[in-house]
Amino acid sequence: MPPRSPLPSRFGLDAAWLRTADGASRAPVPAAQLPAAHAAPDPDQAAPANPAAATKPAWETMREWLVARVGMHLDVDAFIADGRFVYETGAPVRAGDRYTPNTFVWFHRDLAAEAEVPGELSIVHRDDRLIVIDKPAFLSTIPRGKHVLQSVVVRLRHELGLPELTPMHRLDRVTSGLLVLTTERRWRGAYQSMFQRRGEVRKTYHAVAQLNPALTFPLTVENHLAKQRGTHQAEVVPGAQINARSTIEFERALTAAESAGIGYEAQGLPGELAAQPPVLGRYRLTPHTGRTHQLRMHMWGAGIPITGDPLYPTDLGIEVDDFSTPLQLLASEIAFTDPVSGVERSFTSELNLPLRP
Structure with a gap:
């Protein structure tokens, strides 16, 4: 160092x-x-x-x-x-x-110009140790590649005057919802260790996807997922030891008004579904592990890819600065026992599905 x-x-x-x-x-x-x-x-x-x-x-x-x-x-x-x-x-x-x-x-490096990511970066909770935010779709968690100034870490460090602010976990750039950050370096170890230990942090997501009457809920999907460096999509590795497990529950069908104007038209749905007018539903997702793109892969694997997903089942080649179609995946709830105070903490997103541009 x-x-x-x-x-x-x-x-x-x-x-x-x-x-x-x-x-x-x-x-x-x-x-x-x-x-x-x-x-x-x-x-x-x-x-x-x-x-x-x-x-x-x-x-x-x-x-x-x-x-x-x-x-x-x-x-x-x-x-x-x-x-x-x-x-x-x-x-x-x-x-x-x-x-x-x-x-x-x-x-200090010179920084390239970046398109401003739309949407509000709102604070759900703030105390001396933690800040919990609702991250809008398309905003990177950390500065990376083409997204430096337009990242949660850089924006909040600058706006809040907290140079040591650090995320304890990550959300995909296109995923919206709750993100937990520590305010100072001295708190990182305790919270990072907690997030790394399986089962200590309870996360709930919600998603919008096509209805599939052939499925029975609740549904558990488990397999071995891997994502190679430099590739966009993760993949299932047949026969390998299970490292990814998710539970999918159906909550309700969306109304016609809720369903209007969201998602990509050519999302590669199963033939019998693609031939019908889209009927969308709201799903509750519980990840039991934390692999890259896990929920997106498991929803696709179940035959109900998440609405607005630019990668699954097909990489649509969407430009990185195209903010017109949010992924309908929301990190909606997070709960844990605080490793510093021992107090039960739980937070709920203030965003709602379906997400609009």
């Missing part, structure tokens, strides 16, 4: 950091410190063939090292001229500074 950053957060984002090699090895740039598109391999990562060469730095100046490390991603000379690279002391990096091993350098 690096020392504490000499730069304050900007727009709720911590400064990125780099470290010069220790003389015996040259570590790659941490991928988390650069935009995803910039996570290129370090051309000088491999140890030199001659051990004696490890004691001789490959660069004479800090500028040369910075050009080698991040020159493909940003204008090093412009950053140096503007004093945007700083050392642990806060002093700016100068072009002629001698290269020094084991030296940390901090900087």
Whole structure:
């Protein structure tokens, strides 16, 4: 871990950091410190063939090292001229500074323009340790890829003046509803451990999906789900040990007025259902595990894919900044025994299905 950053957060984002090699090895740039598109391999990562060469730095100046490390991603000379690279002391990096091993350098990245995500980010509960919010659809939980400023963490850190605000769990970008965050670093461990232990946090979701008279409820779906890095969709792994389990309950049919204008027309419903006018229902979903896209996969697997799902059963190729069709999946309830106070806590979303753009 690096020392504490000499730069304050900007727009709720911590400064990125780099470290010069220790003389015996040259570590790659941490991928988390650069935009995803910039996570290129370090051309000088491999140890030199001659051990004696490890004691001789490959660069004479800090500028040369910075050009080698991040020159493909940003204008090093412009950053140096503007004093945007700083050392642990806060002093700016100068072009002629001698290269020094084991030296940390901090900087703030330039951020690309982002489309503003519609919808209100409302606070359901706030105390000294926790903030519980209703996340609107399309807003990322954490800064990632093309969604940096338009993320829960960055927006709330900036708006509330809480630089250590951290989510204790995640919601898919297209999922709406309850998200629990801790206000300070000192509370993270207790709550993160609780969320990681199976069965200690009770979550309830609600969803809108097509009615399927062939199904009997309550229905339990269980299988092995896996999602490969770089792919959009998760997949079922036949024969593998079960790692995902959900209970689906039918609550009621939606009225014609409630059903109007939601979802995608070509969602790949079973043939006998797709041939009929859509009749939608409201379902109560209880996840007993927490795999990526679990509820979306299990609803599809049951023959009732969630209305407005851009990925399941078919990847519709919806543009990332298309906010016209919310996924009809809501994280509606969450309950647990507070690991700090021992008090039972429960929270209910103030949003309602069906969700409208």
